[in-house]
Amino acid sequence: MQAAFDLAEAGIKVCLVEKTLSIGGRMAQLDKTFPTNDCAICILAPKMMDCYRHENIEVLTFSEVISVEGEVGLFNVKILRRPRFIEEELCNGCGDCARVCPMGILNRFDMDLRVRSGAYIPFLQAVPLIYALDREKCMRCGLCKVVCGKDAIRYDQKPELVERTVGAIIVATGFDPLDPSDITEYGYGTYDNVLTALEYERLICAAGPTGGHVVRKDGKEVKRIAWIQCVGARDTRDNRPYCCSVCCMHATKEAILTREHYPEVETFILYTDLRCFGKGFQEYVNRAKDDYGVVYIRGKPGEIREKENGNLELFYSPYSDKVEILEVDMVVLCTALIPSEGVETLAKVLGIELDEYNFFKLRDPYNPTETTREGIFVAGYCQAPRDIPECIAHGSAAASRAMEVVLGGSDDRRD
Amino acid sequence: MTEEIRIGVFICHCGINIGGVVDVPAVVDYASTLKHVVHAERNLYTCSSEGLEAIKSAIKEHNLNRVVVASCTPRTHESLFRATCKEAGLNPYLFEFVNIRDQCSWVHMHEPESATEKAKDLVRMGVAKAARLEPLEELTSDVIPTAVVIGAGISGMTAALSLARSGFSVHLIEKEREPGGLLRNLYKLYPTDELAAEFLEQRIRAVNAHERITLHLSSTVKEVEGYVGKFKVILDEAGVEQAIDAGVIIVATGAKEFEPVGLYEYDGEKVITQLQLEEKLKKSDLNWAAIKTVVMIQCVGARGEVVGYCSKICCMNAIKNAKLIKETHPEVNVFIAHNELQAYGEEYELYYRAAKKAGVRFLRFPLEQRPKVRKSEGKLIVDVFHERLNLDIPIEADLVVLSVPLVQNPDALHLSKLLKVPLGQDKFFFEAHVKLRPVDFATDGIFLCGTAHGPKDIGESIAQGYAAASRATIPLAKGYVRSEPIISSVNEELCVGCGICESVCPYGAIEVVEVDEDKKRARVTSVKCKGCGTCGSSCVKRAIKMYHFSDDQLIAQERAAVTTEVR
Numbered sequence: 001m002q003a004a005f006d007l008a009e010a011g012i013k014v015c016l017v018e019k020t021l022s023i024g025g026r027m028a029q030l031d032k033t034f035p036t037n038d039c040a041i042c043i044l045a046p047k048m049m050d051c052y053r054h055e056n057i058e059v060l061t062f063s064e065v066i067s068v069e070g071e072v073g074l075f076n077v078k079i080l081r082r083p084r085f086i087e088e089e090l091c092n093g094c095g096d097c098a099r100v101c102p103m104g105i106l107n108r109f110d111m112d113l114r115v116r117s118g119a120y121i122p123f124l125q126a127v128p129l130i131y132a133l134d135r136e137k138c139m140r141c142g143l144c145k146v147v148c149g150k151d152a153i154r155y156d157q158k159p160e161l162v163e164r165t166v167g168a169i170i171v172a173t174g175f176d177p178l179d180p181s182d183i184t185e186y187g188y189g190t191y192d193n194v195l196t197a198l199e200y201e202r203l204i205c206a207a208g209p210t211g212g213h214v215v216r217k218d219g220k221e222v223k224r225i226a227w228i229q230c231v232g233a234r235d236t237r238d239n240r241p242y243c244c245s246v247c248c249m250h251a252t253k254e255a256i257l258t259r260e261h262y263p264e265v266e267t268f269i270l271y272t273d274l275r276c277f278g279k280g281f282q283e284y285v286n287r288a289k290d291d292y293g294v295v296y297i298r299g300k301p302g303e304i305r306e307k308e309n310g311n312l313e314l315f316y317s318p319y320s321d322k323v324e325i326l327e328v329d330m331v332v333l334c335t336a337l338i339p340s341e342g343v344e345t346l347a348k349v350l351g352i353e354l355d356e357y358n359f360f361k362l363r364d365p366y367n368p369t370e371t372t373r374e375g376i377f378v379a380g381y382c383q384a385p386r387d388i389p390e391c392i393a394h395g396s397a398a399a400s401r402a403m404e405v406v407l408g409g410s411d412d413r414r415d
Numbered sequence: 416m417t418e419e420i421r422i423g424v425f426i427c428h429c430g431i432n433i434g435g436v437v438d439v440p441a442v443v444d445y446a447s448t449l450k451h452v453v454h455a456e457r458n459l460y461t462c463s464s465e466g467l468e469a470i471k472s473a474i475k476e477h478n479l480n481r482v483v484v485a486s487c488t489p490r491t492h493e494s495l496f497r498a499t500c501k502e503a504g505l506n507p508y509l510f511e512f513v514n515i516r517d518q519c520s521w522v523h524m525h526e527p528e529s530a531t532e533k534a535k536d537l538v539r540m541g542v543a544k545a546a547r548l549e550p551l552e553e554l555t556s557d558v559i560p561t562a563v564v565i566g567a568g569i570s571g572m573t574a575a576l577s578l579a580r581s582g583f584s585v586h587l588i589e590k591e592r593e594p595g596g597l598l599r600n601l602y603k604l605y606p607t608d609e610l611a612a613e614f615l616e617q618r619i620r621a622v623n624a625h626e627r628i629t630l631h632l633s634s635t636v637k638e639v640e641g642y643v644g645k646f647k648v649i650l651d652e653a654g655v656e657q658a659i660d661a662g663v664i665i666v667a668t669g670a671k672e673f674e675p676v677g678l679y680e681y682d683g684e685k686v687i688t689q690l691q692l693e694e695k696l697k698k699s700d701l702n703w704a705a706i707k708t709v710v711m712i713q714c715v716g717a718r719g720e721v722v723g724y725c726s727k728i729c730c731m732n733a734i735k736n737a738k739l740i741k742e743t744h745p746e747v748n749v750f751i752a753h754n755e756l757q758a759y760g761e762e763y764e765l766y767y768r769a770a771k772k773a774g775v776r777f778l779r780f781p782l783e784q785r786p787k788v789r790k791s792e793g794k795l796i797v798d799v800f801h802e803r804l805n806l807d808i809p810i811e812a813d814l815v816v817l818s819v820p821l822v823q824n825p826d827a828l829h830l831s832k833l834l835k836v837p838l839g840q841d842k843f844f845f846e847a848h849v850k851l852r853p854v855d856f857a858t859d860g861i862f863l864c865g866t867a868h869g870p871k872d873i874g875e876s877i878a879q880g881y882a883a884a885s886r887a888t889i890p891l892a893k894g895y896v897r898s899e900p901i902i903s904s905v906n907e908e909l910c911v912g913c914g915i916c917e918s919v920c921p922y923g924a925i926e927v928v929e930v931d932e933d934k935k936r937a938r939v940t941s942v943k944c945k946g947c948g949t950c951g952s953s954c955v956k957r958a959i960k961m962y963h964f965s966d967d968q969l970i971a972q973e974r975a976a977v978t979t980e981v982r
Contacts, residue, residue, distance in 0.1 A: 043850065277757040279724075279841075279849065368875075396854065400881040
């Protein structure tokens with residue numbers, strides 16, 4: 001969004017292609033952001049609107065780039081628009097279809113912790129505010145069509161192919177959280193009270209599935225929570241030796257929010273190296289320790305065991321040869337954040353290379369937005385782990401390179 | 416105003432967001448009883464194209480000259496409704512927003528009756544203000560298509576090159592006799608281990624070769640006047656004064672290495688900093704025959720010792736130098752005593768692993784028990800506390816290298832005053848928003864990149880250099896800046912020139928000038944003013960009027976909170 005917005009403001013036409021139903025990305029799922037504890041959606045939503053309403057930006061959601069031909073200065077891009085089964089121009093986002101739909105489907109945006117209907121927007125502030133029908137799960141009852149006052153329901157809508165001609169391309173496909181089910185020693189998916197950090201983020205968010213209340217599946221009040229860092233990251237077992245850069249601060253933020261909501265809940269962060277290198281981060285960790293009483297323990301648990309009451313025992317070895325046990329009633333796994341699903345296909349379509357870990361490869365390590373193909377630039381986490389302000393700077397940086405192509409012309413493109 | 420005031424009120428259901436709590440039809444009925452209101456209606460979504468059409472047709476049909484929308488929040492939707500009024504031929508500043516979602520239905524979702532009453536109150540207040548709104552005109556001014564970049568380090572050179580390649584003239588100002596900044600002091604770069612000098616050489620050549628870049632060496636900024644689009648920067652270039660007109664300014668003044676005087680037996684010879692080590696490595700100025708053991712100490716002067724912050728790059732810098740020593744002199748013992756090791760991201764973690772493989776030894780100390788350096792019988796001993804063993808491990812060192820943080824340049828404070836942009840608690844330049852605007856200042860037309868913003872490595876400095884270029888290109892490419900007319904203005908009859916307003920303005924937009932002999936008055940630079948109202952509320956003479964938030968408008972709105980004006 002930042003790249004698109006900068007370009008559009010500089011007078012350059014932008015086509016913003018988004019795979020999901022709404023622009024906004026992962027930040028929209030967060031409750032607050034470190035180190036200022038700003039409400040994420042409150043600062044993000046205006047940016048989403050600015051992008052969507054910009055006269056120079058065409059937003060194509062639920063769409064994917066399927067082919068790219070040409071070269072820097074003149075690319076022909078084919079974009080597949082998946083059917084929403086609702087006419088975009090007609091839908092006014094009233095939500096009547098969603099209210100009558102009898103289906104109950106887990107909402108990915110809420111990390112499957114909330115049920116949405118078969119006619120849906122991923123979240124309240126979604127941009128554009130246009131509903132979609134989940135036809136895979138649909139039982140064909142036809143109620144939505146009956147109730148839609150705008151006659152916008154199109155059961156027979158087909159995928160649509162659109163073509164755009166552009167001078168430069170920016171890739172900013174972000175990350176997915178790793179599903180930690182395969183890391184069996186932590187029991188995710190088996191133990192009820194082992195969550196991922198993004199799941200916890202939805203739990204503690206006031207607009208989330210529980211209205212911001214941290215509750216266990218058995219309804220028991222939570223008294224002690226532990227966060228475990230580097231789950232599936234800095235780990236050579238799955239060839240993921242890299243550090244995801246944001247999780248130490250993410251856990252610190254979640255612990256602070258927890259202590260703000262529930263001063264009586266004890267919070268523990270179990271880490272390997274505490275990576276608090278960004279602007280204001282050390283100060284934030286100091287506040288977590290000194291003002292909020294968050295306990296930091298150096299040591300990554302070797303195993304978690306579930307007790308009969310659903311509580312969890314963490315076995316770890318800090319500074320002694322003996323194994324310590326920490327009992328808590330909820331565990332939050334800060335899992336590795338990995339390049340988004342589908343990057344291999346996209347890399348092929350764009351004709352650019354990925355590195356060993358599926359991040360988009362740079363032509364020159366000191367030219368941080370340059371992919372292996374001229375005129376295609378990269379921004380954000382999909383190139384390497386980075387936090388929000390770094391992603392924004394990176395987005396602007398990619399925009400700058402694209403501006404050079406569009407405003408500068410060909411003789412002066414490269415140095 | 417002689418024209419009859421005709422107000423249209425549009426109440427939004429916002430789906431169930433408002434309509435599910437507030438009794439919208441009741442609010443519509445109520446609104447239509449208010450003085451000046453000639454039309455009131457409700458919309459499922461006033462912001463939908465249907466809702467916007469409804470506003471436009473009502474303006475025409477009912478000859479409305481004021482519009483009030485009661486809906487979500489002005490933060491996201493005010494500009495949309497203003498634009499709609501404009502399309503219907505109404506001055507966009509004759510529009511008033513009433514927030515009945517974020518500040519009413521959402522916060523009172525369990526008290527629908529009270530919420531409905533509050534919505535009525537808010538609408539009444541909005542109508543009262545709307546009746547007193549005045550048409551305002553947007554201001555535009557031209558932008559000089561030239562940029563000034565202060566600091567010719569890696570981020571400044573990157574920004575200058577990018578701007579030049581996009582077609583704009585750039586004046587690149589460097590206080591030293593050569594460009595290059597901090598990089599000039601480095602030996603090799605991580606993670607590629609290429610020579611810093613060669614890397615820099617390419618960039619400097621590109622800067623020198625570019626016809627649109629003028630490099631000003633041995634130059635300092637003396638004075639800055641003006642505002643976005645029309646800055647005048649006065650330089651002292653090797654003793655000669657020069658004036659540059661520019662549309663935008665980028666601050667890329669870098670940082671410097673902290674000097675650990677009085678810490679860890681620092682002497683600049685046997686106990687040196689990482690940069691001093693790089694200098695020696697570069698010049699092959701170390702007698703390796705006499706060096707058996709090198710100990711590097713992390714976080715010297717940082718993370719609470721002198722400065723509070725973590726300097727981000729020192730861990731990787733130490734690992735780089737340790738690895739270089741180990742690779743060229745495998746027989747030398749190299750220890751890095753560290754607390755939290757910042758080998759973040761993809762490449763650095765791998766680099767850290769490679770350093771371990773090369774034989775660099777890592778010793779972890781708790782931050783509460785930092786290492787101590789002492790001299791014993793002419794020898795240097797570093798005591799590193801080992802947590803597991805619960806004792807100090809003494810290491811005899813022939814060379815101790817202190818990893819010290821980057822700190823702000825001493826002249827940054829002066830520059831921050833000249834530009835009227837802030838420094839943070841850590842003394843680094845303070846951006847407009849920590850999360851969302853990393854390379855902007857709150858003042859329009861001035862941008863920030865590189866280590867002047869805080870410690871960062873070369874890749875990040877380059878990324879920020881490009882980012883600042885992108886942000887700066889916006890006004891340059893547009894050729895004009897448009898500012899909202901919601902600004903302050905001074906009534907010179909009432910003003911006594913006390914200067915309180917000037918001292919409180921965060922944007923440097925108001926200043927006291929001599930209008931006559933012995934007569935001083937405050938003047939507003941409209942383009943700089945953001946309409947925050949700080950000057951207006953601090954003026955003891957009530958000489959400052961805030962357009963769109965004038966005293967009579969606000970007082971009418973407040974009065975309507977407790978009284979009702981009906982037709």
